Amino acid sequence: MEKEDILNQIALCVECGKISFDSPYPPTMKGENGVDELTKEALEMGILPGDILTKGFVAGMEKVGVKFRDNQIFVPQVLMSAKAMNTAMQHLKVYFNNGTIVRKGKFIMGTVEGDLHDIGKNLVCMMIEGNGYEIIDLGVDVGPEKYIDAIRKNPGAYVGMSALLTTTMKSMENINAAIKSEFPDVITFIGGAPVSTGFAKEIVADYYTDEPQALVEILNHLSAN
Numbered sequence: 001m002e003k004e005d006i007l008n009q010i011a012l013c014v015e016c017g018k019i020s021f022d023s024p025y026p027p028t029m030k031g032e033n034g035v036d037e038l039t040k041e042a043l044e045m046g047i048l049p050g051d052i053l054t055k056g057f058v059a060g061m062e063k064v065g066v067k068f069r070d071n072q073i074f075v076p077q078v079l080m081s082a083k084a085m086n087t088a089m090q091h092l093k094v095y096f097n098n099g100t101i102v103r104k105g106k107f108i109m110g111t112v113e114g115d116l117h118d119i120g121k122n123l124v125c126m127m128i129e130g131n132g133y134e135i136i137d138l139g140v141d142v143g144p145e146k147y148i149d150a151i152r153k154n155p156g157a158y159v160g161m162s163a164l165l166t167t168t169m170k171s172m173e174n175i176n177a178a179i180k181s182e183f184p185d186v187i188t189f190i191g192g193a194p195v196s197t198g199f200a201k202e203i204v205a206d207y208y209t210d211e212p213q214a215l216v217e218i219l220n221h222l223s224a225n
Helices: 003-016 033-046 047-070 075-097 119-130 144-154 166-182 197-203 212-224
Strands: 108-113 134-142 158-162 188-191
Touching: 003 033, 003 047, 003 075, 003 158, 033 047, 033 075, 047 075, 047 119, 047 212, 075 119, 108 119, 108 144, 108 166, 119 134, 119 158, 119 212, 144 158, 144 166, 158 166, 158 212, 166 188, 166 197, 188 197, 188 212
Parallel strands: 108 134, 108 158, 158 188
Antiparallel strands: none
C-alpha cells in the first residue's frame, strides 16, 4: 500500500469508527484492517508519526466533526470514532513523549462547580484531541482553584468550561472572573445548554460555542496566528 493510500485508509477508519480487524463495527468494513493495524503498518513503512496524526487521525476526526455538526451522525458514532482514534493513538505515545510530534496547543477542560454532567465535556475533549491538541481534562464539579492550578502548570493553554444546569451558570461566571483576574491573557471558552453568546459577553468569556466543531475551528484559527 502506498503512503497516501494508507493515510487515507487510516482517516477513513477513524471517520467510520473501525478499530481493528476483529471489530464488528461498522458492518460495511467487516473483514478489513482497522486503524490499529494500519497505524502499526504505517510506522513500519517509515511514514512520519506527525503525518499519521495530521493526515490520518486529524483528517478523520475533522470529517466526524463536520458530520456531527450537520446532524449526519450522532453521539454513538462520534464515540466509536473517538475509541478508534484513541486505540491507535497508543502507537504514537512514544513520539509525543520524545518530542517527535508537537501538539498544536493545550486545552484545559472541565464541567463547572456544582454540575456533574460530562457527556458534552467528553465530546468536546474527544474532538479537540482528535484535531491535534493536548487535553487536560479536569473532570466534573470543578471550582476556580483547580482551574487556576491547571493554568499555572500549563502556561499558554486555552481554557474551556461546560455547564448543563442553569443553577451552575454563576459558578461559570465566578471561575471565568478568577481566571481573568490572575491570567488576563488566557483565552476562555464556555458551552452548554443554558449558556449563550450573550452570557459569554456578560461574564467576559472570550468565546461561546454550541458544538465541538465550531470550537475546533476557532482553536485552529487562533493557533495558526
